[in-house]
Amino acid sequence: MIRVFVGSALAAAFIIGLGLIGLAAGGSHSLNAYLTLSGILFTIGMFGFLARRNAISMLMSIELMLNAVNLSIIGFTSFAATPEFRANGSVIALLVMAVAAAEATVGLSIILAIYRNKKTPLVDEYDAMSQ
């Protein structure tokens, strides 16, 4: 029970921290705020991909990085000088999401296939390439 509270508190503190960083970067009218958020999300995703041992978690981290990139693309296009370009970012983001969904499907089925052989979801046990 305590852990749920501590976790919620940490999550709330994190979100508030993000908001503070966004305000410090210039608020919702500034490109820097979006890029900062995108950078932070990408970094979290990268850390998760490198540090988590569970293959599913790594797949989730990849999704996080992809969405961080999506956010930065939408951010760039929203602040574009010519109005005609402003919708383009959303189209690219949708395209990336479609590709990400396909990639997640393929990734999950690969993980399932390995899991059946290795009986473990931990990637550091997958060392067949070192032989």
Added chain:
Amino acid sequence: MFDLLVPLIVLLPLAGFLFTAAVGRRLGKQAHLVPVGAVGLAWAIGMLVAFSSLTGAAPFGHEGYGHDYYTWIPSGSFQVDVGFFVDNLTACLLIVVLTIGLLVHVYSIGYMSHDPGFWRFFAYLNLFMVSMLLLVLADSFLVVFVAWELVGLSSYLLIGFWKQKRSAALAAKKAFIVNRVGDVGFALGIMAIFVDVGTLNIRDAIAALTGQIATFGQNPHLVVDGAGLPIPIWVVALLIFAGAMGKSAQFPLHVWLPDAMEGPTPVSALIHAATMVNAGVYLVARTNPIFASAPQSMAVVATIGIFTAILAASIALTQTDIKRVLAYSTLSQLGYMFASLGVGAFSAAIFHLMTHGFFKGLLFLGSGSVIHAVHEEQDMRRMGGLAKRIPHTYRTMLLGSIAIAGIPPLAGFFSKDEILGEAFKNGFQWVWAIGIVVAIMTAFYMFRLIGLTFWGESRVDPAVEPHIHESPSVMTTPLWLLAVPAVLLGLVLSLPGPPIGPLLGLHGPGLLSGWLEPVFKQGSELLGRTEAEFQIFGLDGALLGASVAVALIGVLAAWRLFGVNLGRIQWRPNPERVRALSARVPFLYRASLNKWWFDDLNHLLFMVIGGRIAAFLWWFDRRVVDDTVNDIATTTVGAGTSLRRVQTGRVQNYALGIAVGLIVMAGSFLVLAAR
């Protein structure tokens, strides 16, 4: 007709060699019939050819006659023909080689009769005859080189004939290796000639080198004037001379000849005294215009020749092995011949070659007869008093010794006097001075040999003493037959010229110089030699007197020390005096006894120092060359072994690499963009 006869001279011994080598073993004691018969026939044909050439009969004329039989190497501009060429120089060599060769063959029938390798000996002897005859007859430098190597091979086989004797096997190897040193020079000389003029035919090459005709082959634009040659003519001359030095055992390549005495005595007589060692003299004489075009190379020839002469003569003074005394004597006389070539007295050199061939062949065969009589003993300290016991050998050897000592009117006097006189008159007074000293030594050591062997008290092993016997007539007949030219050849070949001719009121050049005049004409013209009138009551007479006087001094000195027993002249040997004299000059005595330490010097240079260098090179090869290769391999394997740890096979490690790389690239881009 001569197109057919001349090759027969070579082919007959070749057939004898092939026949004996194939079936000789089965013939037993009859194995000598075919080889001796073949050489006998070759001798008859050779004498006919030589006589025709010397008398200038057609087709020889004065310039000689050559015929190509076969194109050996037809390869574009490089063409080598196998042809034979006979002129008066070849004819003189044919007389020496065939006559002494035949007599040595006959002598060997007796000398080798008890040897189990009888047939093998005759096969080798015939092989030698083939090689030597090919050498003097060949018309191309390349064929001469082949013959040059073949005489080296047969010399090697015959020196090591008693191959079960370790010393003989070693001596054969030594002769082969030392000869090889000279042969490298000769081979390079032949290549240099081809580079210069593009032909290997001896006459064409000489004519082109001396500018008589334009060059052949790959240098058609090059008009030779002596200076425009790619390789200077003096280099060519010295390279050819290097070959001659090896074969004729001139300093510093003289060390093999004394050791070659390990072979059977007929071999020493034929190969190492009368014929093969003359090949170098023949080669220089044959290429005389090349040498004459480069006077500095002539000076080298003269210096090395006269130095070898005095070096070998000084060693011969104290040797106690009868064959070694003769071997050093041969070296010394060959030195005379080269000195003679070097001072430009070409025909005197050939004169000495002929007379020396006969009397030294005689002396060697005589020493073989002596060794035979005292049961294979070669040490002169264990001979003595043999004159009465083996009279034929004694008389012939005495004649040979008088001949080589230079006492008139025997053969050696004429040729030696001509060499010394020519040296003096051609402006080489120092060669003459050294030559006179060598003449004293020659007379001395020859009569020391005679005194120790034939005169005085017998020092023969008492067990052998009753069995001393004269050799069979098959051995003594060749001795007497060789004694005839040893006595008369000098007189015959020098008449009607000096030195005896003018005394009898005759005029004109000597017989031999007349024969050889066309051969050496070009060389003498290049040197600018002119024949002066012979003055018996002038310079020539004085030089003549000096030659005779020094010969007599040498003989008398030997008589005083080692005794004489010649008719009424009876002196006792004086060993105390010999000992006192040698004690007075201890250094010179030991130097002579130890052959001036040349064998030790060679041992030091090539065995000790050369061995060290070889050991170092081996170390270098092992440690540096091999290890470099090995280390490269080891490093590669080690690098692979350690780098494979990087490849963990874990996805996240690779992903970390990608992430770090990305950060580094992005970071460096930012840093660079900020500037």
